[in-house]
Amino acid sequence: MPDTSERTWELLRLAADRGLTLRPETAVLDDTGWDFQVLRAATGAGREWILRVPRRAEVATAARAEQRLLALLRGRFAVAIPDWSIADSELIAYPRLAGEPAASEDITSYELVWRIDRVDPPAAYVDRLGAFMAELHATPVDAAAATGIPVRDADGVRGRFAVQIDRGGQEFGMHPSWRDRASRWLQRDDLWADRTVLIHGDLHPGHTLVDPAGALTGVLDWTDAEVGDPGQEFVEAARKFPPVVLDRLVAAYGRHDGPAWPGLRGHVTEAIAFAPLALGILGLEAGKQRYVDRAREYFGTPTV
Template identity: 40%
Template sequence: MKEVKNSPLSESELIGLTQRHGLHLQPETFNYNETGLDFQVIHALDNAQQPWILRLPRRPDVLPRANNEHRVLQLLKGKLPADLPDWQIFDPSLIAYPRLPGIPVANIDMEKLCYVWNLDMENLPEAFCQSLGKTIAALHAQDTAAAAKAGLNVLQPEQLRGHLQGQMQRVKTAIGVADPVWDRWQAWLQDDSYWPGYTCLVHGDLQAAHILTDENGKVNGLLDWTEAEVSDPAIDFVALLAAFGEDFMKRVLVAYEQAGGRVWPRMLEHVQQRHGAYGVNIGLFVLESGTDDYLPMAKEALGLSS
């Protein structure tokens, strides 16, 4: 598989592109962030010293997800306790919006493929736990009919397992899955007690680099909504479990339930099972992006590493 990337724009081309959209930036303030898998991100100041975020698609396959994100941001504007990006420019070659306040919970070190934390991982603020649970609960309480009307993908409860089974089969056929891993997945899919009886609007990629907090650790912004859809509520807890551990997850679920989030008896176990199937997501990324960069990671998660 060979990755097909858009050629990066030169500084003069980028200035010309933004000016055609009425955005006048100071090129000496450009700060390039190459950690995004789907978009190159550039921080810059305009002539009024307003900080902006520019996102340039790396590959053609990310454009449908950008369209999805645009629909989600329009749908959710003003409806969550955290800020969302307000896209002032939305074009196949450029997305631009005023930078949100706050700092990411973590940045990604692409060389080491690990997080660089901006919160104290040994003493996570209670404000972070409470506000995170409250924000996820508010997201999951959104009207799914409105999401469908806005053009988002909608999975009904009875479709969840069939949809995931199809993704698993695609990865197994194209890359492979070790028998013990496959058997574990199938046992989970077939056990009704794990699965929710409803679906809701989910962020879809709620990981540390996409969560902004203020100086006290309170969640005040959420980024990167390309994967949002109506689906399994557990999806929004998987990356949190992986990053922060089971004890923190239990605290977030308590805050989530107190804020009106719906839980079921085996919800935490279900989140753990979804985490155990993260090889599906990595495998799909390899197949859809056309890049082999993450193929070794996918094979390890699929139980295929030697």
């Protein structure tokens, strides 16, 4: 349904001030994002555009690094990535990429509405996603770091998780069994990569675009890109699917020469188990109480 709220008109005016005229009757506002408000609308000629408006000043600052990263990566992949035509502190705008999200969050129930088979996703989705991840992780780290995105080395990755566990214990009433499990994971050198790579950082199905057959066609929202843990890339890419899909994704990653290591599968299994921790901390920082409540409930009971 088209959206004609006051906020929609404000976003359309921002675009018009920069020479981009969009038809109000085509506008659809997405207010679910943590960092950006997003508006989808079309020109008079029918070309659809995506408008992103930063919610906070620090988001606008980080977006400049995201813009430089997208420029570095353009043309490197078999799938599409956004090509920003307008980018300043108030507005980002780019032509909408082909395809639809593999899954979208219902704004009322917060449940995912799937466009692909969640239990048995198409091979053209899983294989292309593994290939994309392998290609992305092969990006020269120095070039990625020069864009200004966050950079962590292997020790920094483990140290960050240790800090999160400490905070989780304070904020979420973490059961001792979860602390014990985290300690065992941190001590297992074989489960941690010995190097870091460029990662997208948030490859959940809503940020992956598919065609009507379910084949991967594009990857959206590079806000969380960093030089970091290659295993972390698999978490949002796989945790909404049954465990067998993770096996398929790891296999595809290996087929396409992704920098796997013997402990990758075990590392990702632990990272998926602890995924509500990072989300709970983000909920604290962004005022998203439902993620805080979910983390308290999840970590307040013993781990299996």
